Amino acid sequence: MPDTTTSSDLLAVLRDGRSRTKTELAEATDRSRSTVTAHLAKLVEGGIVTQLERTAATKGRPSMLYALAADAGVIVAVELGARHALVALTDLAGGVTAHHRIVVDVVDGPEPVLAAILTEARDLLAAAGRPESDVAGFGIGIPAPVELATGLPVSPPLMPGWDRFDIRAYVRLVFDVPVMVDNDVNVMAVGEGITHWVAEREMLMIKVATGIGAGVVVNQRLVHGADGAAGEIGHIRVSAAGDRVCRCGQTGCLESFASGIGIARTLAEQGVDTDDGRDVVALVRAGSIEATRAVREAGRAIGEALATCISLINPSVIVIGGSIASVGEPLLAGIREVVYQRSQPLASKQLRVVAATDLELAGVTGVSRLVQSQVFHLAGLGARPTPATQRRS
Amino acid sequence: MPDTTTSSDLLAVLRDGRSRTKTELAEATDRSRSTVTAHLAKLVEGGIVTQLERTAATKGRPSMLYALAADAGVIVAVELGARHALVALTDLAGGVTAHHRIVVDVVDGPEPVLAAILTEARDLLAAAGRPESDVAGFGIGIPAPVELATGLPVSPPLMPGWDRFDIRAYVRLVFDVPVMVDNDVNVMAVGEGITHWVAEREMLMIKVATGIGAGVVVNQRLVHGADGAAGEIGHIRVSAAGDRVCRCGQTGCLESFASGIGIARTLAEQGVDTDDGRDVVALVRAGSIEATRAVREAGRAIGEALATCISLINPSVIVIGGSIASVGEPLLAGIREVVYQRSQPLASKQLRVVAATDLELAGVTGVSRLVQSQVFHLAGLGARPTPATQRRS
DNA sequence: TGACTTATGCCGAACAACGACATATGATCG
DNA sequence: CGATCATATGTCGTTGTTCGGCATAAGTCA
Structure with a gap:
């Protein structure tokens, strides 16, 4: 049920997976502590946020820590190259928990390539002991221009046969979750951007x-x-x-x-x-x-x-x-x-x-972040809500 | 007092100066009619929005039209070139009501040039029969890079002597209103952008x-x-x-x-x-x-x-x-x-x-729009609030 | 003139956010 | 070891915003 602005703002802060106290959250989202308390309660009840143990000693009463329930779901993040695909599983906070590189050839066309990727994703899930129903979102970076609104590859020079192929629809036949498609370099940009x-x-x-x-x-x-x-x-x-x-x-x-x-x-x-x-x-x-x-x-x-x-x-x-x-x-x-x-x-x-600092995983890290935005209905890449307009004086 | 989101959204829709009915506004801002009514009442009371005559006949009861009180204030919009300055007055909706081109030379440095511009602005105000207290905002486009946060020109090759000169502060000595400074081509882009x-x-x-x-x-x-x-x-x-x-x-x-x-x-x-x-x-x-x-x-x-x-x-x-x-x-x-x-x-x-369709006035039109954003605390250039996230289903 | 259409004004209900108060929980100090 | 201090928590009443509904106003059209 987290559809209010406040809940979204909380998730936007917690999306990096780090744990925070209510006071910190109140400050970061620019709400009162009571408001944060109310919304956190709902999020915890919904299993989206986890209440952790108390903080180590400061002077006063120790505070509770809250963090995204990163293990509540799995994001499948894929980086597709001309001759290979890197298939990864991440938690909901974007942490890569497993990944495997498989050999594919994009010129074979979308069906066989995507089928191989989906099979590998299933294998990784099985190896991790995760049911497929745990998958919360799917994303893939492809070496082609991608139309923003539709997620369709358009006139891809490297990928004949993929032009306007509906990757989202194809993936949803297996994983019925939000599917994100974007250009491979775009997702690398996001990956490097959010980490450094x-x-x-x-x-x-x-x-x-x-x-x-x-x-x-x-x-x-x-x-x-x-x-x-x-x-x-x-x-x-x-x-x-x-x-x-x-x-x-x-x-x-x-x-x-x-x-x-x-x-x-x-x-x-x-x-x-x-x-x-x-x-x-x-x-x-x-x-x-x-x-x-x-x-x-x-x-x-x-x-x-x-x-x-x-x-x-x-x-x-x-x-x-x-x-x-x-x-x-x-x-x-x-x-x-x-x-x-x-x-x-x-x-x-x-x-x-x-x-670049992370040549191997920047792509899937970025994919995961973009999928996360869809899963939690968040906008932008930033760690904070958006530096748009400050609310109080 | 229009500091709520709803009031801002209303102004963001009305900023183009066109008149609208309450129903139209409710639809455009995605609020209920009662909410729009409440906020419009405050805006009308504050003199920011004007209630116009009733609409011409449809079938049912004619509706009231509301529009920005464009005449409630004047925006001074200036486009500075290397050898001249175009000084214009616009209403609060961005409509140019008067303009005059004066000869200046930017190499003379900021003080004499700005002084000439401010004098011309005063003259135009006098000619229009407007007291200086009617000025609601001031903006200028200059042929130099401008630092976004501070509004200072930085390392301007064409304008030696203007480097990091505080134009805002200088203008505020005469007109104590929001002052916007940006690059000349940026403001032209805004002017062309919002008109076409x-x-x-x-x-x-x-x-x-x-x-x-x-x-x-x-x-x-x-x-x-x-x-x-x-x-x-x-x-x-x-x-x-x-x-x-x-x-x-x-x-x-x-x-x-x-x-x-x-x-x-x-x-x-x-x-x-x-x-x-x-x-x-x-x-x-x-x-x-x-x-x-x-x-x-x-x-x-x-x-x-x-x-x-x-x-x-x-x-x-x-x-x-x-x-x-x-x-x-x-x-x-x-x-x-x-x-x-x-x-x-x-x-x-x-x-x-x-x-470009409007070689002469695109610059000052853009300036006026950017000043308007500051005067009404609006973000972005768009006519609508921002196509960000739709609120209802 | 009466039916119909569309807008308006007003009111209570629902909800979100806030501030305040009482309380809980640990460190610290005498 | 108990009192004090510092900080966090939970709850409650208040306030303000938004919504939907209902009675009413003001036109057109037959």
């Missing part, structure tokens, strides 16, 4: 892997754009890419030069043998001078594109992730070099360009 | 004049960025600008090639005499082939930069304004040519690139 960059209003998450994409956070909210195509920066034209022909048919695309495939292509032109983007990381780690240089050049190209993005939205943080980012410094150095050289002083003085 | 593009979630306003800047609207809200530098796209690097040195010290900046000054420079290199950006418009209108071509080239360069912006935020509308935009087709054609060629099909299929 809660306070930042504008943030950019860049994924450098087989392709290149961005997750865009503005005013603490994900940006989807009119067609779900926001953040599709792989086909920005950069000078470094020259006349190289991209798979999209254009020339000079960022992706054709700076993605895993693009770097491999650069190296191949120099006679260095690489099959795939994955090899590039191995080569750099092995100390290959050519590979290191190519990655740094790729970083510069990305930096060139980012300089423009910075001029447009002036973010305070840019997080670099994706498989290629795991080479670490060379890529980051290339990006920083151009970003700080080409950006206006005002926009770059406070700007931080950092590597 | 209310429904669009993502929108870009591009001003092409002496310099080049953008106003960025995402999720129906203005984007200021971490340092107020969002939309400062004049110094994006574009290939067309080649190695041309920009006043910012970098090379290849969009502004060095595609702004009024940049176009003049291009023409000068071809031996065509122009003193200033203003001349460019005259030359095109006079049928100069060189000037027309140069403007179209400028459009292409802008299109190149915009293609990147489109990839990042996927707007549904891009509005082109500024003095150079008044040449009309050549500029727009150049922009469209590159935008539609370089953008991903998904992002550009629904995208409209249009000319």
